[in-house]
Amino acid sequence: MNTPNNLKYTKSHEWIKIENNTAIEGITDFAQSELSDIAFVELPEVGSKVKQGESMGTIEAVKAVSDLIAGVSGEVIEVNEMLKNAPDKINTSPFGEGWIVKIKVSNPDEAKNLMDSAEYIKHCENSHH
Amino acid sequence: MLKKTAFYDMHVQNKGKIVPFAGFEMPVQFKGVIDEIKRVRSTVGVFDVSHMGEFIVTGDRRKEFVDFITTNSVMSLADHQVQYSNFLYENGGIVDDLLVYNLKDKIMLVVNASNCDKDFDWVMKNKWDDVKVENISDRISQLAVQGPSAERVIKKLTDYPLDTMPFYYSAETKVCGIDMVISRTGYTGEDGFELYFYNENGKKMWEEIFKAGEEFNIEPIGLAARDTLRLEMKYMLYGNDISQDTTPLEAGTGWAVKMEKGDFIGRDALIKQKEAGLTRKLVCFEMLEKAIPRHGYEIFVNDKKVGNVTSGNFSPSTDKYIGLGYVDAPFNKLGQDIFIDIRGKKKAVIVKSPFYKNGTHK
Numbered sequence: 001m002n003t004p005n006n007l008k009y010t011k012s013h014e015w016i017k018i019e020n021n022t023a024i025e026g027i028t029d030f031a032q033s034e035l036s037d038i039a040f041v042e043l044p045e046v047g048s049k050v051k052q053g054e055s056m057g058t059i060e061a062v063k064a065v066s067d068l069i070a071g072v073s074g075e076v077i078e079v080n081e082m083l084k085n086a087p088d089k090i091n092t093s094p095f096g097e098g099w100i101v102k103i104k105v106s107n108p109d110e111a112k113n114l115m116d117s118a119e120y121i122k123h124c125e126n127s128h129h
Numbered sequence: 130m131l132k133k134t135a136f137y138d139m140h141v142q143n144k145g146k147i148v149p150f151a152g153f154e155m156p157v158q159f160k161g162v163i164d165e166i167k168r169v170r171s172t173v174g175v176f177d178v179s180h181m182g183e184f185i186v187t188g189d190r191r192k193e194f195v196d197f198i199t200t201n202s203v204m205s206l207a208d209h210q211v212q213y214s215n216f217l218y219e220n221g222g223i224v225d226d227l228l229v230y231n232l233k234d235k236i237m238l239v240v241n242a243s244n245c246d247k248d249f250d251w252v253m254k255n256k257w258d259d260v261k262v263e264n265i266s267d268r269i270s271q272l273a274v275q276g277p278s279a280e281r282v283i284k285k286l287t288d289y290p291l292d293t294m295p296f297y298y299s300a301e302t303k304v305c306g307i308d309m310v311i312s313r314t315g316y317t318g319e320d321g322f323e324l325y326f327y328n329e330n331g332k333k334m335w336e337e338i339f340k341a342g343e344e345f346n347i348e349p350i351g352l353a354a355r356d357t358l359r360l361e362m363k364y365m366l367y368g369n370d371i372s373q374d375t376t377p378l379e380a381g382t383g384w385a386v387k388m389e390k391g392d393f394i395g396r397d398a399l400i401k402q403k404e405a406g407l408t409r410k411l412v413c414f415e416m417l418e419k420a421i422p423r424h425g426y427e428i429f430v431n432d433k434k435v436g437n438v439t440s441g442n443f444s445p446s447t448d449k450y451i452g453l454g455y456v457d458a459p460f461n462k463l464g465q466d467i468f469i470d471i472r473g474k475k476k477a478v479i480v481k482s483p484f485y486k487n488g489t490h491k
Contacts, residue, residue: 036158036161036162037161037162037163039421039443039450040419042472058472060420060421060443062162062163062353062357062421062442062443063157063158063162063353065421065423091161
């Protein structure tokens with residue numbers, strides 16, 4: 001399981017990278033491996049407002065459906081259009097080509113609600129059955 | 130305590146993702162569900178289906194007995210012929226779906242793992258005094274070798290003339306020098322074989338099959354791929370598509386019900402249901418919008434709820450999103466536009482069975 005040190009994590013297995021008030025979000029290696037075979041992603045509209053901890057999209061894998069939870073509040077400024085035709089990029093490159101949305105952060109303080117990689121690894125160990 | 134099949138160590142070695150299923154630790158997935166489906170449709174894959182149950186029925190009147198407790202016609206079976214059938218409750222609800230093997234001096238019934246104990250109790254409750262029924266499930270391993278190259282793999286391992294074995298026939302013969310029942314059956318829509326043998330031969334069989342299949346890139350296949358392969362063929366999954374609350378007539382497996390054969394358990398209820406007319410039917414539908422229908426989702430025609438999804442998934446073999454569901458009359462006709470509530474109503478249309486039409490089964 002890959003958990004890059006420079007990222008922040010949610011309990012619902014999204015990763016967030018915040019740079020200059022812009023957050024890039026995707027789902028973690030752990031999440032893609034648990035879901036496996038992602039069939040498609042329902043992405044939020046560019047321009048829509050999202051709220052930390054609330055669903056902003058859906059990930060449909062062959063095995064199960066999962067909500068995409070916003071890691072931060074703000075406005076969606078870009079979505080990864082490539083995922084519309086190649087959703088499996090999330091499986092093959094969850095932290096790279098498989099990124100999902102970019103959000104303009106409205107409340108930078110919220111970042112403290114996210115986990116660092118060490119905390120996230122512990123969280124994953126607990127969610128394994 | 131979960132049971133392990135004779136192939137558990139091989140599944141772990143092959144990096145199978147192990148999950149509890151019907152009281153067993155079973156591999157749900159190996160390389161990836163879509164890759165595994167493509168492997169079976171293009172060359173050959175191996176399924177560990179040892180969790181399935183096997184009952185042996187003996188006695189002079191075994192055929193008459195099994196004819197009475199199942200819906201299909203056992204009396205008409207040729208030697209070593211295999212048949213899809215159902216056990217029914219008196220009210221026509223399905224106890225289980227099963228395969229009936231007309232072997233030499235005995236009949237073998239192959240039932241679903243999740244229903245094995247329930248089925249055995251039900252069979253014993255209805256058993257005649259002059260037949261004997263034995264549950265040998267714990268001693269039997271079963272492998273399904275499925276795909277267009279399956280015959281070429283198994284041919285290397287047996288002297289039995291497999292090319293003369295028609296679809297849904299079996300033989301009691303040796304494969305790899307091991308005594309077994311082998312049948313040209315499966316649940317994928319592809320050509321293939323199912324092999325039943327004693328657990329102690331498991332390791333040898335697995336190794337020999339994989340060695341023989343190497344040139345066809347043979348791979349182990351998990352339960353998730355099996356579920357989509359069967360769905361693409363509209364093969365029933367007990368607990369999803371059929372249950373004690375559905376009848377074979379509603380499920381569209383009336384071809385495995387032979388009313389004219391004489392009495393069997395559940396017959397009266399089915400006759401009544403037929404006379405009254407079916408109020409709902411299990412239909413195949415395909416999504417016209419990108420969304421995956423799943424078990425339990427509601428089906429609508431305009432604003433009227435007309436049924437529920439029983440199975441659904443992405444079908445890699447047709448590149449479509451497909452599903453099965455019970456739909457009320459008169460909305461269960463081919464071409465009917467329906468909506469599936471998948472986080473809001475998504476368009477779908479009722480289509481012909483099966484979804485996948487290029488299978489190699491004979």
